[in-house]
Amino acid sequence: MRHFLLIGCVSLLKVALQAQPIKNVQIPPVAAKYPYNECEPSIAINPRNPNEITAGTVLQGYHISTDGGNTWKSSVLKSPYGVYGDPVLQYDQTGRLYYFHLSDYSKTSHLDRIVCQVADQPGKFSKGSFPKPNGTKVQDKHWVVIDPKTNVLYMTWTQFDAYDSADPKDTSIIVFSKSTDRGLSWTDPIRISKYGGDCLDGDNTVEGAVPAVGPNGEIFVSWTGPRGIMFQKSTDGGLTWLSEERKLADHVGGWDIQIPGIYRANGFPFLMSDMSGGPHNGTLYLNWCDQRNGSDNTDVWLIKSTDAGQTWSAPIQVNQDKDPRHQFLTSMAIDQVRGDLHFVYYDRRRFKDNRTDVVWATSKDGGQSFQEQRVSNQPFVPNPMVFFGDYLGIAAHDGHIRPIWPRMDNNKITLWVGLIDLE
Numbered sequence: 001m002r003h004f005l006l007i008g009c010v011s012l013l014k015v016a017l018q019a020q021p022i023k024n025v026q027i028p029p030v031a032a033k034y035p036y037n038e039c040e041p042s043i044a045i046n047p048r049n050p051n052e053i054t055a056g057t058v059l060q061g062y063h064i065s066t067d068g069g070n071t072w073k074s075s076v077l078k079s080p081y082g083v084y085g086d087p088v089l090q091y092d093q094t095g096r097l098y099y100f101h102l103s104d105y106s107k108t109s110h111l112d113r114i115v116c117q118v119a120d121q122p123g124k125f126s127k128g129s130f131p132k133p134n135g136t137k138v139q140d141k142h143w144v145v146i147d148p149k150t151n152v153l154y155m156t157w158t159q160f161d162a163y164d165s166a167d168p169k170d171t172s173i174i175v176f177s178k179s180t181d182r183g184l185s186w187t188d189p190i191r192i193s194k195y196g197g198d199c200l201d202g203d204n205t206v207e208g209a210v211p212a213v214g215p216n217g218e219i220f221v222s223w224t225g226p227r228g229i230m231f232q233k234s235t236d237g238g239l240t241w242l243s244e245e246r247k248l249a250d251h252v253g254g255w256d257i258q259i260p261g262i263y264r265a266n267g268f269p270f271l272m273s274d275m276s277g278g279p280h281n282g283t284l285y286l287n288w289c290d291q292r293n294g295s296d297n298t299d300v301w302l303i304k305s306t307d308a309g310q311t312w313s314a315p316i317q318v319n320q321d322k323d324p325r326h327q328f329l330t331s332m333a334i335d336q337v338r339g340d341l342h343f344v345y346y347d348r349r350r351f352k353d354n355r356t357d358v359v360w361a362t363s364k365d366g367g368q369s370f371q372e373q374r375v376s377n378q379p380f381v382p383n384p385m386v387f388f389g390d391y392l393g394i395a396a397h398d399g400h401i402r403p404i405w406p407r408m409d410n411n412k413i414t415l416w417v418g419l420i421d422l423e
Contacts, residue, residue: 022375027415028074030061038415039389041404042087045397048095056087069419079128081105081115092151111138118183131177131186138163143210153179156209156221160199171196174209192232194244197225203254208268215282222271224255229269253291261354261382266390270332278339280366287332297324304367325349329392337398340364344394344403355379358405375418380407
C-alpha cells in the first residue's frame, strides 16, 4: 500500500508541476539603513478579515496588504527597544496583530530581550512588551503560538550565556514565557530544556524552539540540537513540564545544513497542531529538513502524533522526487478552518546547478499523501556570500494560502508572495 501511494503521489506531482502558473506578487522593499529587509519573512492572515495580510522581514520590515495580497505597502517597524530581526507575526481570534522580534536596545543590551508589539489597527503598533531580560544573556530565535480558545500567548526561544562564545562554560538553553493579557505583560522566563548546547549557533546549539497548543490546552514544544529533534510537553499551562525532553528523531547531518550556493540553510523543525475540529483534530505535525538521504540530497520531512505526543509516526518524505537534489528551508502552516497541511520550500529538482525554484506542497489527508506545485514563476541563483535568511513563510486560512519567499537576481534580494485561492 505504501508503494502504491508513492506512485500515485508521483503521478500527481508530474501534473501539478505543469499546472497553471501561480500569480507572483513582489512586495515593495523597505527603505531602511539595514541591507536585509527582504529576508526571513513571516506572514499572517487576519481570521476576521482574510483580505488583510501582514508580513515581517529582517531587520525592520513591516508589510501589509488589504486586498488579499495583490498590492502591498511597506514600512519600517520602530520600537524604543530596537528592532533587530527574527520577525514572527500572528493574529489572534479577535484580529489583533502581534509582531515579535529581537531587540537592539543599546550597545550594552543588544539582543537582551524578545519584544512583542501589538496592533489593533493596521500599522498602529504599541511600543512593545517583553519577558524579563536576564542580564547580558542573549535571547534569540523565538517562536509563538496563540491558543485560539483563550488568546493566551505562548513563546519559546534560545537563551545564550554569551553568543558565539567557544568557552565550554557558556551554554544555550530553551526557555518559555506566556502572556495571559494579550501581549501586555509576560511571565518570567523558565528553562524547559534539561540538556543544553554550546553557544556557537551551529549544530551543537539547542535552537529552533517552536510551541504548539493542543485542543485541551496542552503546550507542546520542539527544537533541535546536538541530541537531535527534541520534544517537551506541559498540561498545566506551562507551570510544569516533563522531567526531561524526549528525542523524536535524529537530525541527520545537523540543523546547520550545507547547501551549495547558500550562505546558510537551517533545517529547523516546525511544530503545529490541528485545531480545525475536522477528522485530524488534535494531530501534531512536525516538519523539518535533513540529509538522511545523503549530503547531496536534502529532503523535507514530516512526522505526526495522534495521541498528544506519546507516539509518533516514522518520518514521511514531503517532497516526492527521487533524484539526489536539494529541497531546503521548509516552513509549514495548517489551515485551521479546513485542516489541510501546507508547506513551502526551496527546490532544485529541475537543475544540476544552483538554480532554485520555490515549491508549495499540500496534504488533505493528514499527511498520508502530498501534491506539489512550483509556486515561483522563474528560478533564481543565490549568492553564497550574501545572507539569505534562515526560513521562509507560509500562511493558510479557509483555502487562502500565501507562501512568501526571498529570491535573488543579480545579487539583489527581492521579496515575493504567491496567491493561491482554493475553491
